[in-house]
Amino acid sequence: MRPDPFTYHQPKSLAEASSLVAELGDGAAFYAGGTELLLLMKMQLAEYRHLVNLKNIDGLKTIGVEHDRLVIGALATHYDIAFSTAVLKHCPSLSRLCSEIANIRVRVAGTIGGNLCFAEPRADPPVLLVALDAGLRLISAHASRVIPASEFFLGPFETARKPDEILTTIEIPLGTGFASVERMKQGNYSLATAAISRSDCHQTWIGYGGGPPKQLDGTGALLDRDNGRTSDEALYAAVAEDIADLEIPSDIEAGESYRRHLIAVAVKRALVSLHETEATGVH
Numbered sequence: 335m336r337p338d339p340f341t342y343h344q345p346k347s348l349a350e351a352s353s354l355v356a357e358l359g360d361g362a363a364f365y366a367g368g369t370e371l372l373l374l375m376k377m378q379l380a381e382y383r384h385l386v387n388l389k390n391i392d393g394l395k396t397i398g399v400e401h402d403r404l405v406i407g408a409l410a411t412h413y414d415i416a417f418s419t420a421v422l423k424h425c426p427s428l429s430r431l432c433s434e435i436a437n438i439r440v441r442v443a444g445t446i447g448g449n450l451c452f453a454e455p456r457a458d459p460p461v462l463l464v465a466l467d468a469g470l471r472l473i474s475a476h477a478s479r480v481i482p483a484s485e486f487f488l489g490p491f492e493t494a495r496k497p498d499e500i501l502t503t504i505e506i507p508l509g510t511g512f513a514s515v516e517r518m519k520q521g522n523y524s525l526a527t528a529a530i531s532r533s534d535c536h537q538t539w540i541g542y543g544g545g546p547p548k549q550l551d552g553t554g555a556l557l558d559r560d561n562g563r564t565s566d567e568a569l570y571a572a573v574a575e576d577i578a579d580l581e582i583p584s585d586i587e588a589g590e591s592y593r594r595h596l597i598a599v600a601v602k603r604a605l606v607s608l609h610e611t612e613a614t615g616v617h
């Protein structure tokens with residue numbers, strides 16, 4: 335299928351891009367890699383008369399360390415992140431995750447910013463970024479703010495971003511401990527994703543395809559008490575209790591009880607990965 339005709343705008347600055355979307359209203363969308371946007375438009379699931387390309391704006395792809403943060407430009411592709419020496423050094427879990435997402439065609443075109451702003455509930459990076467306490471910088475023509483990743487995702491395909499705000503950078507605090515992420519993949523996407531970070535305490539987050547990333551407080555507290563050496567039985571029980579009231583999807587890809595099981599397996603695997611990471615001393 336073909337998308338309906340649209341006008342393609344090529345702003346050179348953030349202010350110009352943001353003002354364009356503010357003026358054009360609902361019929362306009364920012365365009366990054368287009369891997370989600372064009373698919374939706376081709377399938378007639380979204381109709382945009384104006385696409386505002388962000389790729390000609392300087393500096394949005396830069397990856398580097400600034401003060402105590404690893405700063406990743408929102409227009410960096412999964413491929414850029416997977417092969418960035420700065421990400422490999424300071425955040426290897428993100429490096430590995432981005433090297434495994436989707437397929438090579440999507441990885442070279444799809445951006446981290448597009449992934450986060452689209453807020454597909456099966457996406458993997460949101461789960462790791464909340465566990466890493468990342469901040470997301472949003473800039474419009476008139477304002478700039480940084481919002482914790484944990485407050486950005488509101489629901490499936492819904493975020494705290496205002497329509498004219500551009501996600502410009504993802505900012506990950508450095509030296510705060512170890513982190514791991516594991517995904518239970520089926521087809522293109524994950525049925526369950528789990529990320530665990532450990533600095534002063536264990537933070538355990540999951541993605542389950544039904545809503546924004548969810549923190550498993552009871553599981554995190556158990557890992558703290560056991561210093562991460564929890565038995566499989568106790569871990570599975572804690573996860574089951576943490577997700578007991580969560581509305582887990584059930585569809586042609588997998589039923590609810592199987593997904594509940596996969597969430598626990600993803601958490602267990604993330605814990606094993608975390609131990610391996612801690613043993614090698616690589617953050």
Ligand SMILES: Cc1cc2nc3c(=O)[nH]c(=O)nc-3n(C[C@H](O)[C@H](O)[C@H](O)COP(=O)(O)OP(=O)(O)OC[C@H]3O[C@@H](n4cnc5c(N)ncnc54)[C@H](O)[C@@H]3O)c2cc1C
Pocket residue numbers: 363364365366367368369370371372388408409434435436437440443444445446447448449450451452456457458459499500501502522523524
């Ligand atoms: C076959 C396939 C397999 C996939 N598998 C996985 C997977 O395993 N795990 C996973 O996590 N993801 C997966 N994805 C999703 C993929 O990661 C995203 O498609 C990609 O990252 C989106 O980025 P993009 O630059 O193409 O976004 P676009 O399609 O350009 O934009 C997506 C949305 O975000 C908005 N937007 C984009 N950038 C910005 C910005 N900087 N500021 C404000 N708004 C913005 C756009 O307006 C649009 O609404 C898969 C996708 C495909 C097609």
